[in-house]
Amino acid sequence: MELLYEENENLKKENERLKRVHDSMNGTLQAQAKLIDQLKSDLDKLNDEYKKQNVLVQRLSELLVSALKACPDLQLENERLKLENSQLRRHANLDYNMVLAEENVKLKLENKVLRVQNDALVGKLISDSDKKHS
Template structure:
């Protein structure tokens, strides 16, 4: 009788442990499902951006097709781009993400400076015309 009681207690403890493990696994699965959804969303955004850039590249390529010197430069840049993409895929690390953030900030600063210079040029042009 005692061994049945002890076995019953062991089974209850194992059941509780398994229930906790089940809850933990469900939480992990939910968190990973959210991460997958976020990654899918990010991928969709990147694909949209890629399509936009591809249209721009196609249009620029059409414009470059009429000039042999620009065609050679374009081919050189395509090769360089391929090499950079290959190297980036080999050397990818967290440092790239940090560098990306820095470059985005620098890009914003340069856009502001560019807008300010354009405004100054327009202002100077207006003054000369007046």
């Protein structure tokens, strides 16, 4: 009888623990359900916005295609300008590199001149210092 009483107490404790776990899980499930509902709502809003933007892009694309068809010269002009632009960029880049190279040579020469002047001034200072101490 005592063993049954002890087993009964253990089962009651286990039952209470399982009820608490169940209540906790229910709370978590409800919170997750609310979050899922919010996410579904957000997704619906984003889908609506996507559809509106898609309609706008399609309409603008149609207008662009019709404008290009109306002006085939515009397409050729656009290609010509792209080619000219790339050629100018390459040419400008070469000119810029040449300018940089020339400036680099000038700066190296100036650096050498300044080193010579600096060495001369240091030598003069040492010489003047030796004369004062002599």
